[in-house]
Every structure is written in structure tokens, then in C-alpha cells.
Amino acid sequence: MNLLHFFMGNHEQILELTLEHLWLVGLSTLLAVLIGIPLGILSAHWPVWNRPVLGTANIIQTIPSLALFGFLLPVPWLGDRADRLAILALTLYALLPIIRNTYTGIRDVDPAVIEAGRGMGLTGRQLLLQVELPLALSVILSGVRVAVVVSVGLATIAAAIGAGGLGEFIFRGLAMVNNQLILAGAIPAAVLALSADFGLGWLEKRLRPR
């Protein structure tokens, strides 16, 4: 009951931090999609790029998030504002699942379909845009889904460097040993993660080629 009262009493702040959280996750995911899909295509089409690209993304994934935030802090323009820094870090973490799934999705397209397309005189670009990407779309989307769900959780840590988001409640709650505060951050974050997972999962299923 107390918790409900707390939520009602602080709904404005909860909403504000939730929107901030969404902004961090949304923008970083968008950037990761814009960077990750081309990198995935690159490594699927030119095997030489496969190892360096996936290897780098893998290494980034192994850096503990707090440490990554710390490493980036002294970087000039980035360090000026905490949200820039948080967005960059989240983007880097989101890259791996997106690159990997783009790579897998394209490599898994039936070779007979590719051969027929090439034999019929589709240009490389037409083949990519009309055949490979549409057929890989559901696999790519499932990579984006993983990236978003992970990001929602990871973005709470961004509060540690003052980037805002639902992590604010959690860190404040931890400092004050106040469970209500912690839950005020954790519950909306969990709801965000679950709804993103559900929504993107639904989309993924609809786009799956038969």
C-alpha cells in the first residue's frame, strides 16, 4: 500500500525519469542500428571483415559497464555532458547483438535464392535491398530486441555518472537504504524492458518469411 502511495505521490518525477530513460535507450539503439546493420552487412559480404568487426564488438561487450563509463569520462566533448556519454556507451553495448544477427540473417538466406537473383541480373544493391535484407529482417529484429532489453537494464547504471533515467531512483534508494525508492526505479524499468521485448517479438514474428 505504501508503495502505491509513493508512486501516486511521485508520479510526475517517475514519468520524467522514465522518459529520460526511454530517450537514452531509444537514441542509443537507433545509433547502434545505424552503425550495426551496415557493419553486419559488411562482414557478411566480405569475410575478411568478419573477424575484426565481430571481434571488436565482442571485446566491447566484455568491458564492465561502470568501467566503460569511467573510461569515457575524460574524453573532451563527450565528457561535457553525462547523457552524451551514456548514449555512446549504450550504443557500443547494443552493437554486438545487432551486428551478429545481421551477419547471421544474411548468411542464412538460401544460397539458391541468391544465385537465382544474381543469375537473373539483379545488381548487388537490388539483391541486398530486395532479397537479403527483407529475408534477414526478422533475425535482425531479434538482435535489436536483445539490444533494447539489455539497454533498458544497463541504462539504469548511467545514473551513476549523472546521466539521469530511472537509475536515479535506484542509486538514491541504495544510498538512503530505501526500498520504495529502489522499486520506483526498478519496476518501471522492468515494465519498459518487458513491453519492448513483447512488442519487438510480435513484430519479429509478423515479419518472419515463410
Next chain:
Amino acid sequence: MSAAHFAAPGPAISGMLGEHNLADMASERIVMEDMEKDLATDSVIEFRDVAYTLPNRQQLLSGLNLRVLRGETLVLLGRSGSGKTTTLKLINRLLTPSRGEVRVNGTPTADGDVICLRRSIGYVIQDVGLFPHFTVERNIGLVPRIEGWPAERIRRRVEELMKRVGLEANLAVRYPHQLSGGQRQRVGVARALAADPAILLMDEPFGALDALTRDQLQREFLSLQQGLNKTVVFVTHDLREALRLGSRIALMDAGRLVTVLPPEQFVRSRDSLAAAYVQAFMGGLDSVSNRGAS
């Protein structure tokens, strides 16, 4: 039929049981008499001393000299690994020769625009390779669409082609996974014919079909070819199919062209490999009649 029959040399075989059947099959195909007059001049596809070597130095094809004449159906016959498919892919430059040159309509394929070349050649493969996310209609109309035909013309062309290859009009909105193997292969043929190419390359197009469907599609291919008069290069490992569909049969083995003969002469050939093919084929017929006798 006795064991002695099996031991008989090639030419003798054709004097026995198979002669009649094989000749029948050969006469079933369309004989284009006009074509045979200017055999020497009118070659649409020409291989000049072509070799193809993989990057790991494995030689898939060597010293190939071959002409495909206008309006004929040239069958490339051979077992897997003999270089048939490699030969086919050299024509639409899915592969580029390591040595020598391939000419299509007199121009070396290496010179022109590869996209243009491929769009002027129809291509049908065994696995069909229909786009699973396109309807039948869109699959067939693909080349016309990327060539920028107006929508109405594409629609009419698709309708006409579907009729031509024996597909009911209501299948137009289906997806490939909703079709039977035979229907899919018909869509593959219709798609290859869409932009009315003068040349058609077919790589074991009926190989994955059951015997009855294959028989039907072969028959339809013959009547289709009668109306269209395309220059066809047809890859198969099946002698029966080769005899039935080919104007000439090019026998390949281990990356080399063994011989090129019209079906009637192929069944009488003294070439040991050709004879072996004929014998194996006849052996199949024999074993049936042997069973019947015992």
C-alpha cells in the same frame, strides 16, 4: 535378355531391345531443319579454349571448345563434378573463365555489362530459388519490374506466362511455400522467360521432381520450346532426359568435353563413355524385363 547382352559392345546394344525406345524418344523432340543448314555460322554461344580453375588450383574445366546454335537445345550430360554446371555458369558470367573466352552473340562476356548480359539470359536452377517473400506474380514479374516496365504491361505478361507454363491464374497471389514442387518449377520457368530472353540456361530444372511430374514437365518443355524457339543450354545427368529434350548432347567428363552428338548418333556412339551411359540406361530397362521373365 541374357547376360550376353550386357557384355555386348555399345553399337550392338542399340540393335536390340532399346533401339526402338531410344529412337522414339529422340524423334519426340523438335527437329529444326532450317537450323541445321547454317550450323556453322549461326552460333549464339561460343566457348573458345575455355578453362576454369578454382583459387585453390583445382581445375574444374579445361580446353573447352563448344558452340551453341540458334534455336537448338544443347544438353550438357555428365555425372556430378564433370563440369556441366561450371560450363553453364560461365555463360551468364556467374563464373569468369580463367583462360580463353566465352562469347554470347559474338561478344566476349568479359567485355560487356554483366547485369545486361544476365538480364538477356533466362536462368532456371534445380532448387528453383524463388524468392520466398514474393508472391508468384511478383516472382515472375521480377526482371520486367527492375527493367522498368509499366505495371499494366507486367501484369499482362505475367498472366500470359502463367497460362503458357500451365499455372492457374488463381495461383498468382500465392507464396512459393504454398505451391507443389512441380508448380514451383513452372514458376521458375515462367520467371526465366519473363523478359523474353533469347537464351535460356537450365540447370537440372526437373531433377528434384518425382518421375511423373518430371515426365509431364519435360513434355511441356518440348511443346513450349516448339513455340518459343529459344536457344537452350540444359544441364542433366539423366540420359533419358538428354535424349528426349536435346537437339545435341554434349557429353562431359572430369572437366572435359568428350563428344557432341545428336541423340540418334549418341545412342550408336562408339565412344566408351557414351556407350557406358547407354548401357547403364539399357541395363535399367533390362532388369525390369528380366524380373518379368523370371
